[in-house]
Amino acid sequence: MTALSDPQFAFDTQSRIKATFARRKWRNIAVPLGILAYLVYVFFAFDVQGLAAKARPENASILLRDFWSYKMHVTRDNRSDTIVTAYEGERKGTFPEGQGPDWVSYGPETVISLRDGSTVTLLPENAARIDIPDFGSIVAQVQGRAVDLNLPADATTPDWMSVSRNRVAITQDGWRFSITPARTEVFRYRAGWELFFFTIDTPFYGKSLGELAALALWEPRVEPQRPNIVAMADYVWNNKMWRHGEVAWAMFETILMAFLGTMGAGLIALPLAFLAASNFAPARWVRLTCRRLFDFLRGVDGLIWTVILSRAFGPGPMTGSLAILLTDTGTFGKTFSEALENIDQKQVEGIQSTGANALQRMRFGVIPQVLPLILSQLLYYLESNTRSATVIGALVGGGIGLLLTQAIITQKDWEEVCYYMVLVVLTVMLMDTISGWIRRKFIKG
Amino acid sequence: MQAAPSSNTADYMALVQRRRLYGGALLALFVLLMASGFNLAEDRNAGGFLEGLHRIFDFPAEIFSEAFTDWRNLPGLVLKFLPSLLETLNIAAISTLVGGLLGMLLAFLSTRGLALWPALTPVFRRIMDIMRAVPEIVIALVLIFLLGVGPVPAMLAIAFHTTGALGKLFSEAAENVDLKPVEGLASVGANWLQRICFGVLPQVAPNWSSYALLRFEINIRASAILGFVGAGGIGYDLKTALQWGMGKYDQVVAIFALLFITIMIVDHISDRARARLVKGGQAL
CATH class of the missing domain: 1.10.3720.10 (MetI-like)
Structure with a gap:
């Protein structure tokens, strides 16, 4: 009563509140300002303004187009006069000579029909005629080491055409043409991933979905020694372009690395956690040693473990799983021992009162209390390690991580990169769903 | 009066036994998975576990x-x-x-x-x-x-x-x-x-x-x-x-x-x- 009516006290309170508000106001300005200053500093430290010079935007368009489409190459070798038709120009996707997709008609004059109504005709004597609706006929012919060009009357070189003495190139929406003394080439783009299921050399290539279903279910055997559906599965699994079998193995290897690493770490960390928990440790020095060991294992980063272990065991999935095991032993040791320190001692005492020995006290008094936490930690790490195993796999050379880095390094198989990425994302999300389901069903429920 | 507790005990023992059996089977499956998985990983690795073990500290x-x-x-x-x-x-x-x-x-x-x-x-x-x-x-x-x-x-x-x-x-x-x-x-x-x-x-x-x-x-x-x-x-x-x-x-x-x-x-x-x-x- 007296305190409240005391004017001095009221004044003090008021000034204190005012000061707090002033401090808060200042903080509200200072924190965003600090963040802004840091951003500006990083902008210069990372040389973001120099990025424009290094960036290659043309790569972006190649990459984006490759992610979802492929191109068919029709190439005439101008010296030997042979025509090769191939998916992506790859040897594994090459048609036998004189065969190809239905929009190419082979003969003395090979006619390639393109989707916008244009046609490219490969004429004898290394000439080619390109008929473009709304523009007219363009004729290009190789003369010795140069290329002669004939445009329709009174036409100027359009901007989709690049012309030099020994090369003429045309870039249109969905297709490209180029002629040099060495070769005449037509690229036609199509959406989708080429030869994803059946390669050209299999009997099932080019069949529609209905035909394939009929073949699989009731039509006579294509190969007398085995049913069609077995043959189909075999051809898809051993697809030479996409190597689905190998990719599935690599994905499995990645999950295996995560599984072995996580579970192995859990098995090693559990007994050590007892030694590191203050209520179970036999002696202070044991506890401190274990604590320091956990800190050390966590502090030596996964990167360093990977380097050291690959020297000893060579590249491969086992090295990767050991790297995960070592790092996670540290993490688990820490969390498990904290969980052990927080258990309810009453249950242990209850078990002890029935005359149980130390091992029985642990088994029936302690483990039931910490098991839910341990299991949910293990499951959570299993999921997150599936992703880490991809990264570690890239470093130690095992699993899907290796395939990913290999595909990225070629800088042209972007459709494969996309395929692997989709696989990894789906697998991680699947693990997430499964572990969430197990946790809800068996641990909390 | 006498029969009820003994049948309860029997039920309880059966339950415990069944739980032990499931637990044991699960544990065996887990051990099997770990062992075979490790073997598989070792097979696909460039160097084996035991040959490499003593070399861990070499580097x-x-x-x-x-x-x-x-x-x-x-x-x-x-x-x-x-x-x-x-x-x-x-x-x-x-x-x-x-x-x-x-x-x-x-x-x-x-x-x-x-x-x-x-x-x-x-x-x-x-x-x-x-x-x-x-x-x-x-x-x-x-x-x-x-x-x-x-x-x-x-x-x-x-x-x-x-x-x-x-x-x-x-x-x-x-x-x-x-x-x-x-x-x-x-x-x-x-x-x-x-x-x-x-x-x-x-x-x-x-x-x-x-x-x-x-x-x-x-x-x-x-x-x-x-x-x-x-x-x-x-x-x-x-x-x-x-x-x-x-x-x-x-x-x-x-x-x-x-x-x-x-x-x-x-x-x-x-x-x-x-x-x-x-x-x-x-x-x-």
Whole structure:
């Protein structure tokens, strides 16, 4: 009563509140300002303004187009006069000579029909005629080491055409043409991933979905020694372009690395956690040693473990799983021992009162209390390690991580990169769903 | 009178026996999986486990003995690699910051009761799941192809993953907020942004900061690893030093030491800060 009516006290309170508000106001300005200053500093430290010079935007368009489409190459070798038709120009996707997709008609004059109504005709004597609706006929012919060009009357070189003495190139929406003394080439783009299921050399290539279903279910055997559906599965699994079998193995290897690493770490960390928990440790020095060991294992980063272990065991999935095991032993040791320190001692005492020995006290008094936490930690790490195993796999050379880095390094198989990425994302999300389901069903429920 | 307890006992014993059987079978399956999995992994590895085991310490011994003879170089080398270490730390910090801010946004958009467009919450959740699932290394390598070697690809890659990871944790924390202040603010006509700023943020700030700090620890490791594949920072120096091999091992030791000490210090500080944030109540 007296305190409240005391004017001095009221004044003090008021000034204190005012000061707090002033401090808060200042903080509200200072924190965003600090963040802004840091951003500006990083902008210069990372040389973001120099990025424009290094960036290659043309790569972006190649990459984006490759992610979802492929191109068919029709190439005439101008010296030997042979025509090769191939998916992506790859040897594994090459048609036998004189065969190809239905929009190419082979003969003395090979006619390639393109989707916008244009046609490219490969004429004898290394000439080619390109008929473009709304523009007219363009004729290009190789003369010795140069290329002669004939445009329709009174036409100027359009901007989709690049012309030099020994090369003429045309870039249109969905297709490209180029002629040099060495070769005449037509690229036609199509959406989708080429030869994803059946390669050209299999009997099932080019069949529609209905035909394939009929073949699989009731039509006579294509190969007398085995049913069609077995043959189909075999051809898809051993697809030479996409190597689905190998990719599935690599994905499995990645999950295996995560599984072995996580579970192995859990098995090693559990007994050590007892030694590191203050209520179970036999002696202070044991506890401190274990604590320091956990800190050390966590502090030596996964990167360093990977380097050291690959020297000893060579590249491969086992090295990767050991790297995960070592790092996670540290993490688990820490969390498990904290969980052990927080258990309810009453249950242990209850078990002890029935005359149980130390091992029985642990088994029936302690483990039931910490098991839910341990299991949910293990499951959570299993999921997150599936992703880490991809990264570690890239470093130690095992699993899907290796395939990913290999595909990225070629800088042209972007459709494969996309395929692997989709696989990894789906697998991680699947693990997430499964572990969430197990946790809800068996641990909390 | 006499029969009931004995049949209960029998039932109980049968139950215990069945549980033991299931437990035993599960354990056997687990052991089998571990053993066969390990065998498989060993088969596909370049070197076996037992042949390699005694060599584990060969490489550390080699580098440390070389570093020991050239110990005079070490202080100079530590100084030399400090800028790269700073870059690694900067990558981690800025990606945690950017990822955290974007994660905040996604968390608000995907939390029941707070979402701006409640119908779209499942969409934002799926987006976060996908962002979480993409390994950083993939984005980093693709961005290196587009933007050239440097810290920016690593930063963007880690920030992408962080957005998904933090977004999920943030939204789980935000689901547990007390909605009364939010309703109170709504009743005086506050708009969505004001309700979030004054009704929700003060409640979740301690938890969120603690999650962000933990992420920062994780991101330091990630940024070191990404450096190893060409994204700048100390990982890149480690790679060049290792490629050089003998004669540069003092550099390897200096980098190992720097990384180890940094991770220990940051872990320790963030451990303390997180304990204070979550338990101490006094925010920051």
